[in-house]
Amino acid sequence: MKRVIKPTVSTLTVVASLVTILTVPAMLYDRVLSLLAVEFKLSIGQLLTVLLGLLICGVSWALFVCRKKQKDVLTDTLHANHIDTSLEQQIAKAKLQNSYFGVLLVDIDNFRSVNNSYHHEIGNNVLTQMVGVIRPRSHDEKIFRYGGDEFLIIAKLGMSKEDCWGFGNRIVNEISKYPFVGKVNSNPIKLTISCGCILAGGNDAVDEIRHRLARALKEAKKQKNCAYILDVSEKQKSWETRHQNSRPSRLDPGAKR
Numbered sequence: 001m002k003r004v005i006k007p008t009v010s011t012l013t014v015v016a017s018l019v020t021i022l023t024v025p026a027m028l029y030d031r032v033l034s035l036l037a038v039e040f041k042l043s044i045g046q047l048l049t050v051l052l053g054l055l056i057c058g059v060s061w062a063l064f065v066c067r068k069k070q071k072d073v074l075t076d077t078l079h080a081n082h083i084d085t086s087l088e089q090q091i092a093k094a095k096l097q098n099s100y101f102g103v104l105l106v107d108i109d110n111f112r113s114v115n116n117s118y119h120h121e122i123g124n125n126v127l128t129q130m131v132g133v134i135r136p137r138s139h140d141e142k143i144f145r146y147g148g149d150e151f152l153i154i155a156k157l158g159m160s161k162e163d164c165w166g167f168g169n170r171i172v173n174e175i176s177k178y179p180f181v182g183k184v185n186s187n188p189i190k191l192t193i194s195c196g197c198i199l200a201g202g203n204d205a206v207d208e209i210r211h212r213l214a215r216a217l218k219e220a221k222k223q224k225n226c227a228y229i230l231d232v233s234e235k236q237k238s239w240e241t242r243h244q245n246s247r248p249s250r251l252d253p254g255a256k257r
Contacts, residue, residue, distance in 0.1 A: 072145040074124055075131045083144050083152060087206045090154055095202025102155035102164030103209055105196045105217045106134060106171065109224045111149040114189065122182050126189060129180050134171045152213075161199050161229060168195040168227030176225060192225035199229070 070078055078086075090101055108114075108130065115123040127149060136143055140156035155167055172195050179188030196216030200209050212230055220228035 075128055075145055075151075077131055077135075077151065078142060078144045080144055080146050080152075083146070083154075084206050086142055086144075086154055087200075087209060090157070091200065091202055091204060091206070094157055094200070097157060098202070099157045100159055100199050100201045101157045102153075102159045102167055103198050103200055103213055104153040104155065104164070104168050104171070104227075105146065105213045106151045106153065106168075107194050107196075107217060107221065108149040109192045109194055109221075111191075114191070118182050118189070122189075126180050126182070126191065129178070130175065130191070130193075133174050133178050159199060164197045164199050165227055165229040168197040168229070171195055172225060172227050194220035194224055195227040196220050197227055197229040 070082055072079055087103070093099075094101055111123070114126055118126075131143070131151065134143070134151065134153070136153060136155070142154045144152045144154075146152040155164065159167075172193055175191055175193045178191070180191055182189045194217060196213055196219070198209065198212045198216050216228050216230045219230075220226055
């Protein structure tokens with residue numbers, strides 16, 4: 001007859017008296033720099049508490065690194081490679097709610113002259129200041145660094161064409177009035193931006209949105225210092241398929257400034 005050995009208090013005492021060596025990686029973002037080995041004696045309860053704490057710290061750090069990877073280092077805006085996913089999510093919400101949302105593409109007029117006149121360090125400072133001005137006020141809105149001095153904003157649901165253009169026009173006006181700081185004790189730098197605006201809905205595709213947005217910005221850049229919105233149909237069909245033989249109309253900003 002086999003003899004079954006059951007755990008007893010003395011067995012647990014022996015386990016608890018063993019030396020514990022805990023190895024902790026020293027990391028900088030996602031790079032392991034070194035390993036730290038710690039030797040100590042703990043009760044099982046204390047050991048589990050330590051391990052749980054380390055697990056929580058590890059998860060928190062992983063989330064922090066993940067968020068950092070999503071952000072542009074200079075401007076603290078979202079990376080451009082997250083635009084398509086965010087647009088797809090907003091399109092899905094728009095389809096469920098039978099609603100529309102605005103998408104805006106902002107570009108600084110003649111930004112190269114700022115870099116040439118004040119050097120790239122001042123140009124970078126100007127970019128960070130501009131983001132502070134145009135950063136969305138709502139958690140439902142996201143801003144991405146589209147590339148260089150271009151920024152894309154996905155606005156909230158429930159917008160009309162007038163709301164979308166009004167949002168873009170407000171940004172244009174705020175930037176034109178803002179005294180950007182260049183060198184210390186020097187005159188403020190004056191900037192203007194061009195803003196292409198479109199209204200998107202649940203039946204739109206990401207590629208279509210990008211194409212229409214580029215068209216809107218191109219029209220805005222022709223006039224500079226303005227917000228331009230493509231005139232789209234109520235069903236939100238693409239500009240190219242529904243308006244092949246007509247030019248996009250522009251809401252009159254003079255009436256609203």
